[in-house]
Amino acid sequence: MKERSEQVQHSSRRSSIEAQRRALLHWLLLLTAAFTLGFSLVNLSRGILFVAAIELFVTVFAFALLFVIPRSRNIQVWSFLYLLVLFSMLVVALLTPNLSDKVFVWFYLIPVLALFIHGRTLGLALSLVYLAVAWLLYYYRYYDAPELLDVVGLTNVVACSLVLTGGVYAYEYSREQAEDRLHRMASTDSLTGLANRKHLRELLDYTVEECHRTKAGFSILGMDLDYFKSVNDRYGHDVGDQVLQQVGSVLEQRLRQADVPARWGGEEFMVLLPGTDREGASRVAENVRETLAASPVRVNGEDLSITTSIGIAEFPEDGNTVRELLIAADNCLYEAKCRGRDRVVNDAVS
Numbered sequence: 191m192k193e194r195s196e197q198v199q200h201s202s203r204r205s206s207i208e209a210q211r212r213a214l215l216h217w218l219l220l221l222t223a224a225f226t227l228g229f230s231l232v233n234l235s236r237g238i239l240f241v242a243a244i245e246l247f248v249t250v251f252a253f254a255l256l257f258v259i260p261r262s263r264n265i266q267v268w269s270f271l272y273l274l275v276l277f278s279m280l281v282v283a284l285l286t287p288n289l290s291d292k293v294f295v296w297f298y299l300i301p302v303l304a305l306f307i308h309g310r311t312l313g314l315a316l317s318l319v320y321l322a323v324a325w326l327l328y329y330y331r332y333y334d335a336p337e338l339l340d341v342v343g344l345t346n347v348v349a350c351s352l353v354l355t356g357g358v359y360a361y362e363y364s365r366e367q368a369e370d371r372l373h374r375m376a377s378t379d380s381l382t383g384l385a386n387r388k389h390l391r392e393l394l395d396y397t398v399e400e401c402h403r404t405k406a407g408f409s410i411l412g413m414d415l416d417y418f419k420s421v422n423d424r425y426g427h428d429v430g431d432q433v434l435q436q437v438g439s440v441l442e443q444r445l446r447q448a449d450v451p452a453r454w455g456g457e458e459f460m461v462l463l464p465g466t467d468r469e470g471a472s473r474v475a476e477n478v479r480e481t482l483a484a485s486p487v488r489v490n491g492e493d494l495s496i497t498t499s500i501g502i503a504e505f506p507e508d509g510n511t512v513r514e515l516l517i518a519a520d521n522c523l524y525e526a527k528c529r530g531r532d533r534v535v536n537d538a539v540s
């Protein structure tokens with residue numbers, strides 16, 4: 191749906207991804223602090239002091255991030271630093287002579303963490319860079335231990351990390367797709383396929399804010415079908431639903447790409463017309479009203495005509511806030527109903 195609408199959906203998606211990553215990072219930092227502290231104590235007791243000190247540093251670093259991240263506006267940099275510090279600690283452990291070659295299994299965590307906290311694209315790029323460095327260091331560390339560097343050994347090391355990276359990437363991809371679908375469903379009216387009330391409300395807030403900044407204008411149309419209750423009463427709810435779908439498709443057909451029609455609730459619709467003044471909005475409203483009146487719904491061989499009353503409000507003349515504009519459009523709509531329905535009113539006296 192439309193450029194502006196996509197912008198709003200995109201920014202609401204971004205903030206939900208950000209919140210999810212913050213929560214994930216919180217748990218990862220707790221786990222990191224706990225495990226590095228444990229390893230630090232073990233290495234301290236074994237006398238491997240340098241590694242123990244590095245691990246203790248990572249414990250403190252992870253613990254500090256637990257306080258920094260909730261207060262930070264941009265967590266991307268901190269996430270990047272967290273991964274780098276963790277990776278550097280693993281490098282030190284890998285290159286330390288007395289530690290087991292099994293230390294390398296911890297590198298398999300890097301692609302999992304990178305993809306979870308940085309998302310698919312950046313996460314994959316970081317994973318491949320870190321893994322390539324880890325493979326080279328593994329080779330350098332064990333070049334004098336042929337039993338670890340035979341073809342089978344090396345293939346296992348490389349293939350396992352690639353399979354793991356591919357698996358987590360595929361998981362992230364399907365999770366993103368599912369999230370996209372959920373976001374679309376949450377902002378769409380299932381009967382008409384138009385934007386729903388919640389989504390248009392967000393769009394109106396965004397548009398008012400933007401127009402205050404840019405000094406641009408816009409209008410809204412508040413629409414209410416006439417005598418819709420009698421359609422339901424006479425023909426049943428299924429026909430009523432068919433009428434609502436017909437209104438949805440007329441709005442989709444008659445409006446410009448930048449305009450956003452929405453189902454406001456029941457038999458009420460609302461349209462956002464960016465960059466349109468009162469006169470322009472009145473022409474669009476007349477056009478929609480006439481098209482609807484000329485597009486009857488066919489029921490049992492009978493033509494059921496649809497008429498609508500429309501009220502208009504223009505920003506900033508009729509209101510500086512979304513609330514004021516909605517009240518102004520509603521007053522015009524009420525006036526249209528009072529004057530006999532099937533008409534457009536753009537100048538109600540409140």
Ligand SMILES: Nc1nc2c(ncn2[C@@H]2O[C@H](COP(=O)(O)OP(=O)(O)OP(=O)(O)O)[C@@H](O)[C@H]2O)c(=O)[nH]1
Binds near residue numbers: 414427428429457527
């Ligand atoms: N079929 C169907 N009907 C709905 C839906 N949502 C609301 N309605 C019906 O819409 C009707 C609205 O009736 P009223 O508010 O009296 O409005 P009206 O009959 O159009 O009268 P005026 O607006 O004064 O012209 C009620 O009968 C609701 O049950 C829906 O999703 N499907």
